[in-house]
Amino acid sequence: MAKNTYKQDATHPSRANEPRPTRAPQPRSAAPEPAAPRENRRASAEPKAAPKPPRKPLKLPSLNLGAMFGFLRDRRFQLFLGFFFLLASLYLTFAFFSFLFTGHADQSVVEGLDHTPVKEAGQQSGNWLGLVGAFLAQLLIYKGFGVAAFALIPIVFFLGYKIVFRRAGVSVSYVLALCLFIMGWLSVLLGYVVLTMQAPDADPTLGYRLDFLSGGIGYEAAVWLDSLIGWGTVLLLAFLLISFVVFFFNVTSVTLPRFGAEGEEPDLEPAAAEQSARPAMAATAPFEEDEPEPDMGFVVRDTRPVVVAPAAAFTEDEPEDEPYTMPDAPTVTTGPVASPAFSVAPATAAVVGAGAATLATAAGTAVPMSVAAAGATVSAASAAASMAAGGATAAAPKGPSFSIEAPADPEPLAVAPSRVPTPLSLSDLVDDDTPLPITNNEQRTTNIEAPALQITEKPGELDPAAGADMARIADDDEDMDTMPAVNYDPTLDLSRYQYPTLELLNDYGVAKAQVTKEELEANKDRIVETLGHYGINIASIKATIGPTVTLYEIVPDAGVRISKIKSLEDDIALSLAALGIRIIAPIPGKGTIGIEVPNTKKEMVSIRSVFATEKFAHTEMDLPIAFGRTITNEVFVVDLAKMPHLLMAGATGQGKSVGLNVILASLLYKRHPAQLKFVLVDPKKVELSIFNKIERHFLAKLPDTDEAIITDTKKVVNTLNSLCMEMDRRYDLLKDAGCRNLKEYNRKFIERRLNPKKGHRFMPFIVLVIDELADLMMTAGKEVETPIARLAQLARAIGIHLIVATQRPSVNVITGIIKANFPCRISFKVTSKIDSRTILDAGGADQLVGQGDMLISQGSDIIRVQCAFIDTPEVDRLCDYIGEQQGYPDAYLLPEVVGESGGGSGDMEDMDPSQRDAMFEEAARVIVTHQQGSTSLLQRRLKLGYNRAGRLIDQLEHAGIVGPFEGSKAREVLIPDEYSLEQLLNTLPK
């Protein structure tokens, strides 16, 4: 929005004729004046209209609730409260237990409080925790809920625990709902029991002796119910219990126990069943019988049957494209007890964040006032108009203009105080005393002898300090393309997953521009002078201050050859005495020549400030990566899904690892674990190990491997081959579904138009990250090159994306075939021009200044970006935040690779019989009897886990009992009957 306004207004003709603001001697630190009211701004845009005195805003008395309850955000107060609750839970525990022994005796003490002095009553009380303990126990147990009052203790405890330790995964709302229900329900039930014991034929004293069990409230409720519905009370209580279980545990289907013979079980189609056995695949993931249930926290995940049950509803003849209807499809999309405080609050926060963004933009309108404060006598109205002029550069007084686009902060620069365009002339900076004539563009191009300086700035985006920091920045409504709001929802497996918040990231405040006017002027003069030495005169010069470099855009005199300026690159660099001068001649899309000069003090771009921007927070991209800020201070966000792969190079210590962390963090902030998986290859062993914590949420690995992050070069080959297999499988599924890409396919699956029984499943994006390619190429060469090239060539459509980084961008690492398949390349600073050419097909990367300064080449465009900075503790916190939440039982399992380098056990003849699985023969019989070479068949019949069944199938393959893996189809059974099988088994060494 801001951008559009900026573009529109930049061409506003009234701007050029506007009187140049003169500087008023005001202190730099003067506070910005408030934004001009809307009417005033309009007035300023129409100079002929008589100026109206600004109307005084009507002041309404307002309650500042934020300030009133601000203490709640004070962490010290929170800790105070949290520890209070923790200790209170301990106190209650002892008081309640004591009541079981001393309650009867204490009853008279507590009831006699009216006429007994407190001290005396305290001395008489037998409760281990004194009179207060006795009183509380009496109130909550005897008069309240009976023994069910013990359920209050976990509520108080978890409240304190959550406040003190801020642990994700323990939802107080769940504990609250569960405990309150137990308390109410149990106390009424016990009340009814006590009431029954008081029946005429019961022991007359028993009910009275036990009445503390139900407490006063439970008993009264039972009496009331009994009078209304008699023993129907029991039915009502049973109904309430069932209703609670159904809603609380989100039960969506009830299965009657089977009494039929085992053989009557409807079998899943083998391939589909094999797929469904993969635990991490949300769409087709029944839990294996011999695998541990996942850590469920306080709820039972109920979405598992969603796929398996309906799959059985399909018949072979059913056309697959028919809409898939499921009788017991759950209509509840989130657990009913997912409390608003936890599931809605983040969304609300995002709305607040968006509101804050608007506020920030609105705040931006106030900034031009600071121009006035910094030196120009500009009325509030005209300042607003100057903002409306966007990046337009005011005319220079004495010929060619020199404008500077400066970043946010007024202090160091004094003349570029705002985040909005504030055109000033050179003399504003240099010569305070010389009155400047009003000039226009025509004059600027004619008078070229003394280029004048103009400072403008791009409109800022969302100011992170303006309150978006609490916002959950993941899309609230999700990308509708990725996640249509229909039927099956893959995220339901982890429906309570909470996206990371900005709070996890360091807040470095609003960035300050580090470039002083002296520095700008000196650089400008030197550029003009150096070019002058070579007979190059310039028509105008303009500077844009970026976080790392300042771009001086020059328009040379008519007839000057561009190549001449480019050849002077080194001379200009020498005369500016700075490393890293990059000349862009011409700047694509503009008729100007750019000279990038590093700032003496560079500005750190914090990841938080980048994530907090509208552009990233509300992006609709599938795999958005917020890299940092461009030279014009715009946030640079790209879609990895469109890239579709990324090659990254940079000499050691120039910011590659930070860059990789920025990429991973961007994706983690925006995607749900069901939508995205990473395969991490880290030959350096330490760089990516921090991401181990999110294994069960976001990582993918080969079956039978302990560590999800691959550090062993040999395993990389297997993983790459496995990814190729996954790619082939995905293509088969896409072909089968008649879809051209993953997005279409997933949409169709979500709409239930694809049959899970046929192997269809929701497919997450897979992002393969290789931290050091050079290492792999040295040890495995072609073995890694071929699958990488294959994946890079083909994997785009099926949602597998590669990010490959290397320190050494030499041609034997980045070979022609790899390079050809990575159209998008990033280079941090490299050591030589040759390296720069290898990675970018152009020079320039050797001229970067390091510390995250990078060039991104997408086709012909090369953009300079200052990579955002994310520190290791920040990544740590992010991974902790995700890792502590409920995850899948295991990492996402990639297809097992069988073959020479795979997990196969070699030829059966040569195989040591002791290595053969104990159930080998039994498994062979099952397979031959059913004539079905399927892992899931073994799982079901022999009650095995997926991994063991998979190993058995491999051994059966080696023994020649089943054929090789055939993608989504079941393996062929090579032995026709049991007799032939027995003969074969007899030939195997025992």
Ligand SMILES: Nc1ncnc2c1ncn2[C@@H]1O[C@H](COP(=O)(O)OP(=O)(O)OP(=O)(O)O)[C@@H](O)[C@H]1O
């Ligand atoms: N975007 C950035 N902004 C500011 N400083 C940065 C940035 N990126 C990197 N740095 C600085 O540079 C240092 C080295 O960065 P990093 O570890 O990412 O280098 P590297 O290229 O991965 O090195 P190596 O290849 O040896 O692992 C960081 O510790 C940090 O101080």
